Amino acid sequence: MSLARFPRLQRAGAWAAPLRAAAAGAATPSLKKLAGRWLLRLASLLVFTAAWQYASSTRLHLGFVTFANVPSPADVFSSFVTLAGSGKLLPHLGSSLARVFLGYALAAVVGVALGLAIARARLAEDLLMPPLELLRPIPAVAWIPLAILMFPSAEASMVFITFIGALFPILLNAILGVAGIDSRLIASARSLGAKDRDILFEVVIPGAAPSILTGLAIGMGTSWFCLVTAEMISGQFGVGYYTWEAYTLQNYADIVVGMLVIGVLGMSSSAAVRQIGRALTPWQAPN
């Protein structure tokens, strides 16, 4: 049950460590070092933005790639302010968030439940695994045409794509998590009087939790990815649709606004999942 099995979580933990230490108000000599590291990170962002500003304002041409049509950070910022002031931002954000959370929540429930069943019951494994193995290698994006045919509304088909995108990482990590539980823990629980139900709630679910949470974090990323693609194809609202519309209308600054909004949304949802995961698995605290 070591963190080494979950390099993603481990790395995320390491990255957030200075934040946590600072939040705890650790008045230690390392505070100065921490401030230094944050300054460095801020400087990195500033340099990146300045380079972008330079490349776009001088219409930098590097042979095979050109910045001639790339809006500058300043243009992007003013477009963002316009969008925010227009009252259109919230509907776009709202539709995207609603789709992702509906599809993702369904995938979390279905993925974890199926994963537990498949890993614990041979009958469930034999009945469910063959079709799932067949569907698994199909990228969620390849489902878009069929989804449009299958569902009555574009809305439902986009939620479905988001669901498919998140389902497999969640399902597979749940199966792996259960399979990775030391059989001696289950044996010990039985020797202490645990019945099947207790084994499920007291051993299997907490034992698989770290792996399930890894799956949920990965699934959050894939469901955003799938949603944005689906919105570009069939949406009428949403940040993916907004980005694609900006391209078709040749509002180049708005393209980048859409991209950055997608980035921030994806990043914050993943961070939220990790944060919830950390709160749910306190025994994994790196102390």
Added chain:
Amino acid sequence: MDIQAMRRARPSARGRVEIRDLSVSYDGHAALERLHLTVEPGEFVCLLGPSGCGKSTALNAVAGFVRTPEGSVTVDGEPVLGPGADRGMVFQQYSLFPWKTVLENVAFGPRMKGAARAEARRAAREHLELVGLGGVADKYPATLSGGMQQRVGIARALINRPGVLLMDEPFGALDAQTRGFMQETLLRLWDEIGGSILFVTHDVDEALLLADRVILFSAAPGRVLLDLAVALPRPRPEDSFADPAFADAKKQCLRLIRQESRRAFERQGGQFA
């Protein structure tokens, strides 16, 4: 009347284990063949034998982890049909629930029996005191040393007052100093709580220091090769090792183990130069 006789005479004495004619095989490969073994109530029995001879299999049969269609295993007259709280199990690998605090680990048994949360926690706290770990109740197991984790494991098993405590090389992963301390602790708990103990080890000194009886298994498939009553008086201090009776018993065990290990080795196609 010696302590053992007194222990056996206790009216409430529990923990009689009877293994009769037990054969277990894995994929057609025999691990145990017609094993007969009896543990009297309150008795401390150590199983010794070359590695792979079926000691763990015998223990797991009593615990109810392996099916035993051939032969019978009973504990206090009840046939073993599966794992249960009347038989406690302690593995070498500690096997504490990593997601539960030390206190919650120990409280697990009472909670499974339906005890109220507060009551289970109170009993758990008491048992942690018993193994000298009252101070780490709220820590997670991963933050404890191996010896401390194993003491938690023992407390967790004993809180159910099992008739028999099954221990599979419980101190095998600990350093020598910790092991000595753990042996003392175990003997003290056994004295206070009672019940019988079936203890697997590959350390002859450990077996002779702990056991009322040492049972030596043959090379696989395991049969009883030697059933040796350890006549040394208790408590057995460090200098028991100097006792001629101890030395004789040790010599006898080591000779047989060496002979069996050699047989096992040769049977696997190995040859001594």
